[in-house]
Amino acid sequence: MATTVEQRRHLATAIPGPRSQALQSRKLAAVSAGVGTGMPVYVERAGGGILVDVDGNQLIDFGSGIAVTTVGASAPRVVEAVKRQVEDFTHTCFMVTPYEEYVAVCEKLALLTPGDHKKRSALFNSGAEAVENAVKVARVFTGRTAVVAFDHAYHGRTNLTMALTAKSMPYKHGFGPFAGEVYRAPMAYPYRWTGDRERTAEEAFEAFATQVHAQVGEQNVAAVIIEPIQGEGGFIVPPAGWLRRVAQWCREHGILLIADEIQTGFCRTGEWFACDHEGVVPDLITTAKGIAGGLPLAAVTGRAEVMDAVHAGGLGGTYGGNPIACAAALAAMETMEVDDLRGRARAIEKLFLGRLQQLAEKFDVIGDIRGRGAMLAIELVKGRGDTTPNPELTAALNKYCHAHGLVTLTCGTYGNVFRFLPPLSISDELLSEGLDILEQAFVANA
Template identity: 65%
Template sequence: MALIQERRLVTAIPGPASQELMARKRAAVASGVATTMPVFAAEASGGIVRDVDGNQLIDLGSGIAVTTVGVSAPRVVEAVAAQAAAYTHTCFMVTPYEPYVAVAEALNRLTPGDHEKRTALFSSGAEAVENAVKIARAHTGRQAVVVFDHAYHGRTNLTMAMTAKAMPYKHGFGPFSPEVYRAPMSYPFRDGVKDGQVAAERALDVIDKQVGAANLAAVVIEPIQGEGGFIVPADGFLAAIARWCAENGVVFVADEVQSGFARTGAMYACEHEGVVPDLVVTAKGVADGLPLSAVTGRAAIMDAAHASGLGGTYGGNPLACAAALATIEIIEADGLVARARELEALMLDRLHRLAAADPRVGDVRGRGAMIAIELVDADGAPDAALAKRLASACHAEGVIVLTCGTWGNVIRFLPPLTISDDLLHEAFDVLTTALQEA
């Protein structure tokens, strides 16, 4: 690691250099671009981010589930440097190049199912989700799209329509794309329904009544919801929705932007329930921080779009493709899928003990290195104020944590899979103290 893997505070958070840079940001950057942390990064590696004041912070955010193999992993850096020396861009749609094809081949292999597949590469998660909808519409000849309560799918016009939470993602930015419908999500902690089949029947009843299978191009779902609160649906929910889609000629799209690429202790979260989607959306962790996303799926569906109907100037940029190939090599060679399951055991043990001692921790949930706690008040209602105080207290003590959830009352933990047990335990020691004092 380029940095010694230890938490170190040499100034208050934020320090003077970060405060100076924040003043420059306020003067130069649009105010709509907010930041979670009040510090500016200078260097990062493994599970540590060093700020411009020399403070070293334990990273339990991974750039929102992006730096899965650790920030600037040496093998990724070497691959990107070699690619940059060869060429940085030609546009795959003009003069194609082998790394794009190699990434497509890898994703065809790694995504669930052994059927014939095709892949198209893009730059962001929202762009890939939008293209998945385009592909589904081209394949089915239908227009409607169903998404779920608490969903987050992006910030483009179509994906804002698909996203559930108004503030900060949608408020004031409409009107939005039409033909997007919302069904109830399985949320065992809140709805009390532990039977996934029962929860699915409730959702399918809404879909049948409000949309109808004959009008429906795609059902798009996060197998584990991200911004919505790391909601893990009841066992059987995903499989029941997928079966209904198959029976009715509806394209089942797994949005694995946040939950995919080894994050949950499987390459893709839908594998935990044995679900094979028609289309899978990949982004975030696929290229260790370089902008890359993908739609991968059944060949007959993927090939439905006409020639030049898919693409984009930067989609599958060669530097990002080199990073993705190195990231895949690291995940497979270093056993990081299994490592995610080890981190799950460690985090769940710490958090269940915390919940047993403090009733404000209403729920502990997640898979792999995608774990969260939902904070509640004495009546069990969402406590966003506590979540905000707890996150701020962790930040002040040099631990990066993120909030999420429809009500803003969830703290999520997304450590890089390369983080050490000792560093993770130290971070949870800080969390425990912060919760006691909050």
């Protein structure tokens, strides 16, 4: 996965530098204030594990554009595939005059997604769009209307996906009313489970099943939607067995299980999809983010009989499955296979966990370490034995990392989770240097 970007951190100016500050002033004058900026450095080149900004600073990337540039921000196969496709044509609209690249992506998804049943796919532009269409498919197939989502869930910013999303600020506040027939159930969150933590899987499943039975009625539920590892909610990994029990319950009641693998998919967790860790085969799976090496593409893939239940013309969109994005996706998936990025994610996990555990021994504000593959997180609290969320420290650590050339992200319902999503093309040396900066941030702030 060669890149022309030099793979080293370098700070030529303070962060942000003068050119980035000038661009930020232009942004404030021209872009809606509703579009936030977590780290106002303006990137002009990127590759491997490095982002180069307009001031010549070279930053270590622990965010991957929120799990998008899994293969790197300028992966050679993706670059070449995009160049070839742009020279051929940029758009025709698949619903008007189709093209092979769309079909090839759907064929590849049928091979890679969990289960050996016959599958069909439809392509879209964003994760939220994929989720919204998965719900449409489920409602048509089942003839039911209710959808069950979970505490701490994040599924998007459209009206329906905001209804599915649990967190108010900044995603839902002031934007209602939201779509109806959406219900919320308790999530199996081991670190914050209020019952017997050793029995979180059993107790959380019983709470979920009891609540749905009482408040919704199984016969009214079209689908249960779940992130196998919750993303924005705090990289919450449910305990072993919980997801399998939910899947079995869905089958027993004729309810479709939608796996939202938008952040977890495409080698991010050390398997092609996070469901693979649990041996769970969903009825429908939504994908986006890492699918196309940074280009906008999303998909709904599901059982053939489910996907084919929708009438002709019921799914689609002008740009859905754009040929350039499809070419990029095929090249990205080839890169994942040829370069064994599943194995690389597992290696990153091993390196990270060792260092994070050492940090937890030194700093009692690290309440929990969790995640899989290159999707890892630490939850920050007030101290050992005190699980009160500590968003103030989380923000301070994030600020320190940014100032020292490390691109980091936070998340969590309570704003107290540090999440790590490095590109799988990053070197061990850059990972170690980034973790050194994180440790220095703790020394300076904890």
